[in-house]
Amino acid sequence: MQLVVTSSADDNSVTDVTFQILDATTDQPIGAAKVHVRCLSQIDSPTRLKSNPDGIASYVPPSTLAPLRLRITVRATGYHPYHAAIDDAKTLDNLLPIPMRPGRKWQGRVVDSTGSPVADTRVTTTDAADVSVHGYYYTLFDTRTDSEGRFEFDAVADTAKLRLELSHPDFKTQWFTCKGNARQEFVLRQSHALRGRVLDFRGKPVTDATVIADQSNTTVTTDAEGQFDLGMTMAPQSTVVVMADRLSPQMVSITPETESNDLSLRLLPGRTIRFRVSGPDGRPLNNTQVRSIRWQDSTLLRLTGTSDAEGQITIRNAPADLVEYEFRHPEYGVTVAHLQAENKRHEIELPGRHQTPSATNNQNPELANETGIEQLDIDLSVPESRIMHLCAIDGTVLRPLINDVTLRHRYDRQGTPDVSPDGSTVAFDAWSTNGDEWDDARIIVANRDGSNARDIAWGVIPSLSPDGSHIAYSRPTKHAPADGTRGQSIWTMKSDGTDQKMIEDNYAWGARWTADGRSIVFRGGLDDQGRSVSGNCLRVYDLETETTRNAFSPEESPFSSLHFHLNVSRHGRLAVMNGTLHDGTKQMAVVDIDQGISSLRMLQMKFPHISNFFVPVGGVASFSADDAWIASVCRQDGLPVGHALAIDGVRDPRPFPNLPKNLRVLDPTFTPDGKHLIVSFSP
Structure with missing residues (x-):
């Protein structure tokens, strides 16, 4: 595509914008292309154009005053859609060659677990904008299945990587990743009941038996007739465990084909x-x-x-x-x-409690003797140091996160890791224990295998875009004078450190990129009237329209303040936050940023049946691959240890059993594929 801007004699005005739609392979004009233009000064009044046989379409802006900020989407039969964000059309007085990529029709089918078609399923997918300021994503296709469960996208490039969201009121919303050159059948999970009755070995009802389902939102006890009701689940398989005094527990797996609304569970003598x-x-x-x-x-x-x-x-x-x-x-x-x-x-x-080792690092055999782990790189003589390591999902240490030993030891206080959803890129913040403070932190980016580690910019709490091409991050107040900002601020940049753009200042903090690439979640900043927004609510910045709204308002927030970190889910648009409630209680909560305060739910923080176990608030709070768990630093016997907390509030915290027992565990973070953890270890 080529864009031509016509200016008046006044250099500060723009009279019209002319597009020429071209084929990427032949450079030939494309006629009848649909051009959708949104001007940010009138974002709710888009203009729809169609190119002539020469591929030409002209747009007359609502105002001639520059800069002219446009959002352009072009669709043409047989071509992959194109989207661009033009922030100053006045500066584009030369041609902008961004051609349309040829594509072909892409078809899929949605069925349930029995193979029957699911009609009227909404199928949406997002894609990275071809040209944008912040590397945001836009809606590529949005359609519904027909009576046979089929759907079709007009044209998809063979090289495209599609991330589909399938939603239907009778099924669990699911996400799938597939390539543009492959057709697929997608299976949606249907809800089914979890009800039944518990009997003892004589066939008599068992009262007050505890019944837990791993996919249920509640733990229930049986009534006088031994009956229980765990409600509905949309999981393809649920595991139910039943326990009762002096009776042996029983575990049963339930699938949608199971007659799960009339289970009869008989317990043997304990x-x-x-x-x-x-x-x-x-x-x-x-x-x-x-x-x-x-x-x-x-x-x-x-x-x-x-x-x-x-x-x-x-x-x-x-x-x-x-x-x-x-x-x-x-x-x-x-x-x-x-x-x-x-x-x-x-x-x-029981062994005696471990003493703090006095060895140096893993170049000294004493460290391996003390920890039993040769793969660790920890300088035990520097208690302030924190080194990121890659671990198996059970906590087994595999290696330091980055391979560059010089860089790893130069910035030896490392934290807040993030992995791009495609798994290709990892980012974290780090500073030196040799005289630096936390607001001196640098953002480090590396390949997932630990190679190509590079120090790219000042900042903290990096959050990678879905394809790893961009990073959202926070800048401490220390940099405000040089940045020309008011207090703390949030920014985006390319993952090589270039094209740094501020999104919000006035003590905005904690920027996290949503899984669909459309928004950035943060706290603080200013409202539309230029007033400071309280730090007790979450805010959502729309990257396409460059507008900000509250996920829930300060007035309806149960928190008096939110803490340093927040995070977002691997799928959908959930956010987890740490904070202090109005009564002074420390609490962690999850909210759907589109549904608002009605969707907010508190995580279970107290587990009296687990000895000396305490869940403080703070840390990265990373979502698991299935968004059912949040990795967190808990405290047991006074020591920081890694656990996964269940979002449903039903299941006990899951330990990572093979994490080192005599080192402090900080910022445990799930990788998107659910196979590994990234953990910072400290003496």
Whole structure:
């Protein structure tokens, strides 16, 4: 496409803008192309044009005053759509060659779990703008399926990578990624009921049995008739665990084909498992807490107990097979053991609490001896240091995050990592413990494999766009004089550090890019009247229209203030925030930024059945690949440890069991594919 601007004699005015639509491969004009123009000065009054046989379409702006800021979308039969953001048409007095890429029709089909077509499913996909200031995404296609579940996009380039959102009121909204040269069938999950009855081995109803489903929003207990109702779930498969006093727990998997609205679960007599807990000297330990943490590859089972003065614990509703138990005492180390009910008593010895090692880094064999992990790069003589590492999803340390040792040690206080949704790029902030402060932080960008690490700009809390081409970030007040801003501010730039653009200042903070690439979520800044917006609410900046709105207002916010970090979901438009409630309580909450305050829900923060466990607020609060969990730094026995908190508030926090036990764990972050963690370790 070529764009021509016609100016009047007055250099500060623009009389019209002329487009020429061209084929990218032949450079031939394209007639009958649809040109949709939005002027930001009249964003709600778009103009629709059609190119003539010479590919020409002329746009007359509502005002002749420059700068003229336009949003242009071009669609033509047989060509991939084109979108551009022109922020100063007056400066474009030369041709702007951005041709249309040829494409072909792209078809798909939506079915349910039985293979039946799902009609009237909304199918949308976004794509990066061809030319834009901030690297934002726009709506590429928005259509619905027919009676056979089929849908079609007019033209998609073979090289395009499509990210589809499929929504239907009877199904769970789902997201799929596919290439433009492939046709696919998409399966939507249908809701099904989780209801039933719990009986004992004699066939009598069990009252007050606990029933937990891993995809349900609640934990329920059975009534006098042994009946329970877990509501509706849209998961393709749900795992349900039932527990009752002196009865053996039962686990059952439920699929949409299961008659899940009339389950009958019969519990066998409970097995008794006994423990005696002692310290390294063999003396019994009173007040040792034990809890089940995994059974049959599930964390739903909740067996707990506390040792008496003789160090003895008895649990009478254990299953017959192996269970992974965790033993904790405030004055001793933690022990995890896989045990099953037997006639004999299990002897458990807790180790003494770890002392702070005095070795240097992993170039000294003492570090590997102290931690048992050779892959760590930690200087134990510098307690302020924090080095990012890549870990397996269970916390097993694999390697330092970046390969450049010089850069890694120069900026040895690293935090707030982010990985682009396509998994190609990682970014984090870092500064030196040798005289730097947090507001001296630099943004580091690298390839996912740790290569090509580079220091690109001043700033903190980087957030990568969906394709990793751009970064949203925050700038501390320290840089305001040089930036010409008021206090803290949020910016975007390309991932090489160029094309830096400020979005909002006046103490705007915490910019995070939404998964669809359309918006940036933050707090602070100014409203339309130029008044400061309280830091107790979330704000949403629309990258296409360059307008800002509140996700919920300061007046309706349950928070008196929001803290340093916030984050957004891997799919959809959820945001998680940390803050202080009006009563002074620290709390974490999740909200849909489009549905507002009615969708806000508090995360469960207290788990009295887990000994010495505390969930502070703060940290990256990274969403898991399925958006069901949030990685967070919790505290257990006074030490910061990584756990995943369930968004539904039903399931217990999931530990990352293989994280190092004698190092501080900070900013645990899920990778988008759900296979790894990025964690900062500190002595």
